[in-house]
Amino acid sequence: MNENLFWIFISAMVINNFTLSYFLGLCPFFGVSGRLTTALRLGLATIFVMVITSLCASFLNTFILPYAPYLKLICFIVVIASTVQFVEMVIKKLSPALFRALGIFLPLITTNCAILALALFQTSREYSLVQGLVFALGAGSGFTLALVLMAGLREEGELSSVPAIVKGTAINMILAGLLSLAFMGFAGLFSSG
Amino acid sequence: MNEVELTISAGGRSQEPSSLRLVATLTVAGMISGLALAGVYQLTAPIIAENDAKALRAAVYKVVPGSTQMQRLTLRDGALMVVGEEEEVETPVVYGAYDESGRFVGYAIEGAGPGFQDTIKLLYGYDPATKQVIGMEVLESRETPGLGDKIFKDAAFRANFTALAADPAIVVVKDGKDRANEVDAITGATISSKAVVKIINAGNEAWLETLPEPGDEPGLEEKAEERETAGGAPGIPGIPLKEGDR
């Protein structure tokens, strides 16, 4: 069981990284990752939302959804939107400075496909409560990792001369491709002896 | 994207619509949505269930060559019992495959485990009389295309599993096999090959001790009759009953 949990975490974080392997959470990945500090903060907020979503999803899956499986999507979306709203309120109360720093990115977490995907994968793989939590932590950390790496690269890119033809999203895509290529090296991390 | 940003953050400008109107709108929307979805679900659920059952049956008949009928079995109180295809069971499940005359041919055992990239899910056939694995079918995998995906694309690799001795435990070799319990690994995809064997070995470890002696397997008809006399549910859906009726 312990080995299983470790595999779930590492798999979600690097081997099957949500952003670089599953193509999830790309909107904030390309839209936000201009600055390192913002990227880190957004990543942490996302981890938090993911963990809460995972808990709620486990609850829904155990008690409510077996009776109405067709309401799964709507329930998950409502949970995510509410969680983000809640997190927004909490951050606003506890640390107005952080709230201002995150700005528009906080409500955007709702449309982050990674969070909904987390809930969906957790359901289809039938993870338990603990497995789901570990999965959420791994996935969130992986997303944050990818975000931070990308932000670092882009900050470097601002200081170098990038040809006009490839400026903007094009070079970001190519950078992402190279990152994804690098992360492929993590496959086979748990080779069976 | 920019428009969405602005509008999401600009909410909450209160004007004329009363809270009642807001709540009512959302409630009505939710109810209509729920009704529509319930309807579509009723329509599609039977088709989906049928598709799933068909796919499973096809896989079972493939890994247990010669079988045309099957039933779901589970371990209860130390004995293998028949359960319905839709029934929810807490204990692990295995499939019994039978030929046209209702004679037992072999078991189909499901297994899953980490492969090179992600989890591999497979189904394999086992013949207790000869203690051999008689077929293997990969159900789900995300292995490297061109290399790891040969576990289901490469006919030579699949042929390893048509008469594979399960006792002693199966072993992966790289330079051609000598013994009956050896599997020849795919060149360049050793890890995927080893993963498949590991899953099968784990399945065998979990099941072989608990399976009944060859010849004592639950028969297709026996169980149906037994359940009849015990007042239990009539026959297994989808499995034709030879004698007796509901």
Added chain:
Amino acid sequence: MAQGDSQHVDAARISQEFIKGIWRENPVFVMVLGMCPMMAVTNSAINAVAMGGATAFVLIGSSLLVSLLRHHIPKQVRISTYIIIIATFVTVADFSLKAMAPTIHKELGAFISLIVVNCLILGRQEAFASRHPTRLALADALGMAIGFALALLCLGATREILGSGSIFGAPLFGEHYEPWVIMILPPGGFLMLGVILLVFNWLGQRSAARRQAREALRAEGVIR
């Protein structure tokens, strides 16, 4: 305004809204929206087409409904209502696909459900369908949906041809073609889209340069 006039204006306007989604405001290549599903499902042409079809169904259906109901949805709850509408259409698409084409549904996996957070759809409801009459909303949705599907097909076909040596499952190059496998893997998706965007940038810059040159010549009176 005579009946004929307004209809004429409408027809021109309708086709304008329709066309813009296909090229000039193509949701993927120009507006860079809806990227998540794009790359995961474009590892083969048939998957790309299925995804394009499902997204079209959701986009057109929800745009129609939002436009029809636009005067009845209070502003404060509009985003939530749009999401309920979109999620309903997505669930219908999900179940229908699972019943009608289980193999494709398995390949696309969770990405059908993920259509619901596709920024493209919510974006169109908010930016267009909620502010324009039904016919225009329909034209806009159709145009965007086709533009999206074409972009998906473009990427999917390219990746499949290079990465599997086939198109729609039919092998193209014969036995000895060594497929460029990276193309159907995640990095290939990013790289391929980057290259396509690069081409679009180049085309855009070229036509801008040409337009500038023409303006300059016109200013000097060389051409009319």
